[in-house]
Amino acid sequence: MKKSRAYFSGIPTVAHEGPKSDRALAFKHYNPDEIVDGKPMAEHLRFSVAYWHAFRGTGSDPFGPGTIVRPWEAGKDPVSVAKVRMEAAFEFCQKIRAPFYCFHDRDIAPEGRTLAESNRNLDAVVAHAKQLQQATGVKLLWGTANLFSNPRYMCGASTNPDAHVFAYAAAQVKKALDVTKELGGENYVFWGGREGYETLLNTNLKREQDHLARFLHLAVDYARSIGFKGQFLIEPKPKEPTKHQYDFDVASGIAFLRTYGLENHFKFNIETNHATLAGHTFQHEIEVAAAAGMLGSIDANAGDLLLGWDTDQFNTDVRELTLAMISILKAGGLGTGGFNFDAKLRRPSIDPEDLFHAHIGGMDAYALAFKLARRILAEGKFEKFVADRYASFDAGFGRDIETGKANFRSLEKLVLTKLGEPVPKSGKQEYLENLLMSYLHGA
Ligand code: XLS
Ligand code: NI
Numbered sequence: 001m002k003k004s005r006a007y008f009s010g011i012p013t014v015a016h017e018g019p020k021s022d023r024a025l026a027f028k029h030y031n032p033d034e035i036v037d038g039k040p041m042a043e044h045l046r047f048s049v050a051y052w053h054a055f056r057g058t059g060s061d062p063f064g065p066g067t068i069v070r071p072w073e074a075g076k077d078p079v080s081v082a083k084v085r086m087e088a089a090f091e092f093c094q095k096i097r098a099p100f101y102c103f104h105d106r107d108i109a110p111e112g113r114t115l116a117e118s119n120r121n122l123d124a125v126v127a128h129a130k131q132l133q134q135a136t137g138v139k140l141l142w143g144t145a146n147l148f149s150n151p152r153y154m155c156g157a158s159t160n161p162d163a164h165v166f167a168y169a170a171a172q173v174k175k176a177l178d179v180t181k182e183l184g185g186e187n188y189v190f191w192g193g194r195e196g197y198e199t200l201l202n203t204n205l206k207r208e209q210d211h212l213a214r215f216l217h218l219a220v221d222y223a224r225s226i227g228f229k230g231q232f233l234i235e236p237k238p239k240e241p242t243k244h245q246y247d248f249d250v251a252s253g254i255a256f257l258r259t260y261g262l263e264n265h266f267k268f269n270i271e272t273n274h275a276t277l278a279g280h281t282f283q284h285e286i287e288v289a290a291a292a293g294m295l296g297s298i299d300a301n302a303g304d305l306l307l308g309w310d311t312d313q314f315n316t317d318v319r320e321l322t323l324a325m326i327s328i329l330k331a332g333g334l335g336t337g338g339f340n341f342d343a344k345l346r347r348p349s350i351d352p353e354d355l356f357h358a359h360i361g362g363m364d365a366y367a368l369a370f371k372l373a374r375r376i377l378a379e380g381k382f383e384k385f386v387a388d389r390y391a392s393f394d395a396g397f398g399r400d401i402e403t404g405k406a407n408f409r410s411l412e413k414l415v416l417t418k419l420g421e422p423v424p425k426s427g428k429q430e431y432l433e434n435l436l437m438s439y440l441h442g443a
């Protein structure tokens with residue numbers, strides 16, 4: 001392959017310079033090569049660049065067109081532009097030291113006039129991606145299909161009332177699975193943006209849920225038939241673009257998957273901003289998934305609590321990320337998942353350099369949270385506190401409750417004859433919050 005020109009020529013590969021560095025384009029905490037527990041930090045954190053934001057985001061909003069103009073977007077033929085854009089993307093991943101990227105089919109290659117033409121466009125760009133992956137070592141964390149932008153999906157894809165649209169979506173996902181496998185994707189994501197409804201006046205809710213489940217079963221069957229070994233992930237979101245989405249949060253997602261016998265095929269891709277839109281903390285969603293053994297991957301971003309929609313900002317809230325990281329590490333990590341920056345630049349952040357500042361901040365915040373969480377877990381103070389709080393279930397009648405030996409009669413007898421009134425014990429929340437503060441800000 002011919003050597004591509006540099007698209008971020010003024011910016012060198014970002015180096016780790018440590019917390020004392022005052023250079024903005026350097027990592028203070030993320031040191032990809034530092035060995036932690038026998039493997040490089042890069043392999044623990046598995047950072048990924050989201051193609052749709054980093055390389056298709058223009059800053060447009062309902063009130064005005066894009067503000068972010070990249071030089072490589074200038075060409076006339078959309079497939080050629082897609083290839084050049086992809087070279088810029090791989091240069092960025094290398095320079096920011098992100099080992100992974102993620103895409104929707106339509107992010108990387110333009111949609112054609114027919115499905116056949118769209119597939120040809122995709123094949124041309126995927127061949128280019130394959131070469132670039134080989135040349136740079138950057139890998140595909142996950143692929144997905146865009147089943148929400150095209151007007152044909154205005155009433156949903158697999159939950160569309162028109163079977164024709166279901167069939168079209170099936171064909172599109174079939175191809176997206178083919179290319180994800182071709183590029184060695186380690187996971188495949190379903191985010192059902194338009195799988196939901198606006199009004200029950202025109203909706204058969206039960207039938208739509210059945211269709212969504214049928215679609216996921218067909219995807220699993222097809223993936224297995226082509227030998228795709230990656231992990232399937234569901235990305236819950238409570239609203240946007242539809243008023244109601246069937247996978248509102250992790251808990252409703254688990255109920256849905258179990259209802260339809262899909263629970264062994266799927267894990268969750270948890271997005272911070274989706275958690276907060278559902279009225280949960282990021283850590284809550286991680287814990288719910290982990291408790292079910294279904295923690296898969298993270299879409300790393302943050303919302304703006306004053307705006308109340310999916311603003312997809314880079315997250316530098318070390319407190320929130322440390323709590324999340326504690327739950328992730330306790331769950332044994334993300335396996336084939338990673339931390340994908342599903343986050344975009346603000347509309348006035350128009351310089352190519354801003355893309356670096358954004359990712360450096362996100363990566364440093366996660367790396368710092370990773371270190372703090374490891375220290376907190378190693379010292380075990382919170383875990384000990386929680387273990388002690390539940391210690392009455394470790395022996396005696398508490399153990400009998402957990403193991404199913406106790407029943408209402410035996411417990412009533414115990415209270416009447418022996419136990420009497422329980423003595424209230426403090427939950428010590430303020431003490432624990434102060435303890436957390438001492439880790440975050442130095443004791
Ligand atoms: C939108 C979602 C989307 C998914 C991928 O809110 O976060 O970007 O991550 O389809
Ligand atoms: Ni997302």
Ligand code: NI
Pocket residue numbers: 271273274310312342
């Ligand atoms: Ni989102």
